[in-house]
Amino acid sequence: MDKNRIIVFDTTLRDGEQSPGCSMNTEEKIKIALQLEKLGVDVIEAGFAAASPGDFDAISRIAEQVKNSSICSLSRAIDNDIKQSGLAVSKAAKHRIHTFIATSPIHMKYKLKMNEAEVIKRAVHAVEYARTFVNDVEFSLEDAGRSEIPFMKEVMDAVISAGATTINLPDTVGYRLPYELGAMVKELADFAGDRAIISVHNHNDLGLSTANTLAAVMNGARQIEVTMNGLGERAGNSALEEAVMAIKTRKDAFGDLYTGINTAEIYPTSRLVATVTGVEPQQNKAIVGKNAFAHESGIHQDGMLKNNETYEIMRPEDVGVFKESTLILGKHSGRAAFRDKIEHLGFDKVSDEELNAAFEKFKVLADKKKDVSDDDIRMLITDESLNQDKTYELDALQISDCSSGVPTAAVAIKFQDKIMRDAAIGDGTMDAIFKTIDRLTGYNGELKDYKVTSVTEGKDALAKVTTRVSFDDESPAFVGHGLSIDTMLATAKAYLSALNSYLSQKERLSKKTSHQV
Numbered sequence: 001m002d003k004n005r006i007i008v009f010d011t012t013l014r015d016g017e018q019s020p021g022c023s024m025n026t027e028e029k030i031k032i033a034l035q036l037e038k039l040g041v042d043v044i045e046a047g048f049a050a051a052s053p054g055d056f057d058a059i060s061r062i063a064e065q066v067k068n069s070s071i072c073s074l075s076r077a078i079d080n081d082i083k084q085s086g087l088a089v090s091k092a093a094k095h096r097i098h099t100f101i102a103t104s105p106i107h108m109k110y111k112l113k114m115n116e117a118e119v120i121k122r123a124v125h126a127v128e129y130a131r132t133f134v135n136d137v138e139f140s141l142e143d144a145g146r147s148e149i150p151f152m153k154e155v156m157d158a159v160i161s162a163g164a165t166t167i168n169l170p171d172t173v174g175y176r177l178p179y180e181l182g183a184m185v186k187e188l189a190d191f192a193g194d195r196a197i198i199s200v201h202n203h204n205d206l207g208l209s210t211a212n213t214l215a216a217v218m219n220g221a222r223q224i225e226v227t228m229n230g231l232g233e234r235a236g237n238s239a240l241e242e243a244v245m246a247i248k249t250r251k252d253a254f255g256d257l258y259t260g261i262n263t264a265e266i267y268p269t270s271r272l273v274a275t276v277t278g279v280e281p282q283q284n285k286a287i288v289g290k291n292a293f294a295h296e297s298g299i300h301q302d303g304m305l306k307n308n309e310t311y312e313i314m315r316p317e318d319v320g321v322f323k324e325s326t327l328i329l330g331k332h333s334g335r336a337a338f339r340d341k342i343e344h345l346g347f348d349k350v351s352d353e354e355l356n357a358a359f360e361k362f363k364v365l366a367d368k369k370k371d372v373s374d375d376d377i378r379m380l381i382t383d384e385s386l387n388q389d390k391t392y393e394l395d396a397l398q399i400s401d402c403s404s405g406v407p408t409a410a411v412a413i414k415f416q417d418k419i420m421r422d423a424a425i426g427d428g429t430m431d432a433i434f435k436t437i438d439r440l441t442g443y444n445g446e447l448k449d450y451k452v453t454s455v456t457e458g459k460d461a462l463a464k465v466t467t468r469v470s471f472d473d474e475s476p477a478f479v480g481h482g483l484s485i486d487t488m489l490a491t492a493k494a495y496l497s498a499l500n501s502y503l504s505q506k507e508r509l510s511k512k513t514s515h516q517v
C-alpha cells in the first residue's frame with residue numbers, strides 16, 4: 001500500500017441522498033456512479049441495500065456497470081442488512097461492505113440501550129459475518145467524535161481481529177474542532193499501525209467538515225469520506241472538491257500526499273449532481289460555486305489581466321471550469337458542429353440516440369435564441385440522458401389567460417405512438433397542468449417539491465424545473481426534470497418525467513425475482 005495515497009470514498013449516493021429533497025432514482029444513481037468512476041473515486045458508497053428494494057436494485061446495477069471504483073453498501077450491524085449489502089455488491093469487480101455501530105456514551109445509552117460489552121460483541125459479529133461475503137470490510141464507530149478513546153481502542157482491536165480492513169471514525173454530528181479531531185486521529189492511527197486504514201467522515205454542522213478532514217489527513221488518516229457539493233445529512237458532509245483541491249493546491253503543506261482524482265472532472269460531476277438532485281451549490285461555494293472563479297472588483301480584474309496568480313490560487317480549468325468557448329452555435333450549425341461541441345464539453349459517452357434527440361432540441365432552441373451557449377448545450381445533453389424513460393411525452397401545452405380567474409391548461413401527450421388530449425381548470429396554472437396530466441394518464445400525483453432555476457443568464461435563459469412527485473403511498477417521491485425556454489412547458493415535462501421514472505422503477509421491481517430475503 002502506498003503510504004502517501006489518500007483513498008477517496010464518495011458517499012454522495014448514500015449520505016448525500018440523505019439530504020432533504022435529494023432522493024434520486026436508479027437511472028440517475030447509475031449516471032452519477034459512472035461519472036464518479038470517471039472522476040477517479042476509489043470507493044463509491046452506492047447506497048444502503050436493506051433500506052428498500054429500490055436501493056438494493058440501484059446498488060446491484062451500479063455494481064454491474066462500474067469497473068474501476070470499488071462498490072460499497074452500508075449496513076447496520078444487523079445480519080439482514082449485511083446480507084443485503086453482500087448480495088447487492090456481489091457482481092462488482094471490486095466490492096466492499098461498510099457496517100457500523102455507535103460507540104459514544106450518549107448513543108449507546110439512549111439509542112442502542114446497550115452496554116460496551118454488548119456493542120463490541122455486535123460489532124465483531126457484524127464484521128465476521130460481512131467477511132463471509134467480501135474481503136474488504138469497513139467498520140465505522142458511529143459518533144466517534146464524541147466517543148471515548150480507550151473504548152474506541154477496544155472496539156478497534158476487536159473488529160480488526162475479526163477482519164475489518166478499514167476503520168472509519170465519523171464525526172457524526174460535526175462536533176469536533178480541527179485540532180481535536182487531528183489529535184484523536186493521530187492517537188488512533190498510531191494505535192492501528194499497519195493493521196487497518198484509518199478513515200474519517202466529517203459532518204459540517206459547525207462549518208468545519210473540510211478543515212477536520214484535512215487535519216485528519218495530516219495526522220494519519222488515509223481514507224476520506226466525502227460527497228460532491230458537500231451534500232449529506234443536515235448541514236452535509238465534507239465536500240470532495242474542497243478536500244481534494246486543498247491537498248493538490250497546498251503541496252507545501254501536504255508534501256507527497258495525493259489522491260487519484262482527475263480534478264478536471266470535478267466541475268462536470270458537480271453539475272451532474274446539482275442537476276439530478278435539483279440542489280444547486282451556493283453561489284460562493286468553494287471550487288464549484290457559480291462565483292468561485294468570478295472576479296468582480298476593478299482592482300481584482302486589473303490584477304487578473306496582469307497575472308492570474310494575483311487573485312487565483314487554482315486554475316479554473318484544473319477543476320474542469322472552462323471559459324465559454326468562442327465557437328458559439330446557432331440555428332445554422334449542423335450535426336457535426338454539435339457533436340464537436342459536446343465532445344469539447346467533455347461528454348464522451350453520449351449514445352447516437354441521445355445525440356440525435358439533443359440535436360433536435362437544440363434546433364428548436366436555436367430557432368428561439370440567437371446564440372446557444374455552452375451551458376445551454378450542457379443542459380440539453382444532461383436533460384436528454386436523464387429522461388430516457390419516455391412512456392409519456394409532452395406533445396403540446398396551451399395555457400389560458402390566467403387573469404380571467406379560471407386558469408385552464410390544454411395538454412397533448414404522446415403515449416404508445418398515439419396523441420391524447422384533454423383540458424382542465426385548476427387553482428392556478430400549474431395545478432391546471434398537473435390535473436390535466438393526471439386525467440390523461442390515470443395517475444394521481446402529489447407534488448412534494450418544485451424548483452425552478454435558470455440555466456443561463458438573460459431573458460431567453462433556459463428554465464430547468466425539478467419536481468418531486470409521489471404517485472402512491474408505498475414508493476418514495478420521484479424526481480422529474482424538465483427543460484425549456486418556457487417555464488410552464490418545463491414544468492409539464494418535469495411532472496411527466498417524474499411519472500415516467502415511477503413507472504419504469506415499478507416495472508423493474510415487479511420483474512425482480514428472488515433476491516429479497
Ligand code: KIV
Nearest residue numbers: 100140142143170172
Ligand atoms: O455520519 C455517520 O456517522 C455516518 C455513518 C453511518 C458512517 O454516516
Ligand code: ZN
Nearest residue numbers: 015172201233
Ligand atoms: Zn454521515
